[in-house]
Amino acid sequence: MSDLLPVHLVANRVSFPLNEAVHSWLVPLLDSYYEADKGICEAINRQLSRGRELACAKGCSSCCKTHKDIPVYPVELVGMTWYVTEKVTGEKRSRLKEQLANHNNIDGCPFLLAGECSIHPLRPLACRHFNVFDKQCAEGEDAYHTRRQDVLTPIKKYKEKALLITLPFYGDYKKSEQKKLVETGAINKLARPLKDCHWESLPEKMTTFDDRQ
């Protein structure tokens, strides 16, 4: 009987204790991702218990090439920049440097390397929230438009809390203002498309970091 039960997903908080002690923005950012991941796991588990199968899996990545308007909030930009500069190592690092320098000429997300997200622990909320059931996306397919019923709908309370947690990064808002910013969607005005960010400046930052080691 237990063999027939679907896998139950559980979220884990990504943790970088030494860096979190140094960078004040990193703790709420990782807390925010944890909150989002809890909601995503709960929403996925509900679908699994109804007999659906999660199509997303390691190595499946056509969404990272197809989606052109992935929103990234400023604190996420800081997190992605930090992760690439300080945490990506080895061959992945050299390949990523080349790819970022040339990102305006590549199709898809500049962080996609050999079918995998090179910044997976720090990937933005939008990437975390996009999950598809039952059938993997075809090359070029955006399942949100072709089969909305197979795309996970994130649970609102987790999604909103994940955003609320990051708000102190943007200003000293009162509780009531914070709630309004999230509930009205005004916070979304802070986000910009991932493809439009100036990733070409990152390789230099990475080299400066390497020279200091």
Ligand code: SF4
């Ligand atoms: S969203 Fe589609 S392409 Fe992306 S991992 Fe899931 S099934 Fe694969």
Ligand code: SF4
């Ligand atoms: S950040 Fe990672 S998960 Fe998001 S689109 Fe890029 S490669 Fe894919």
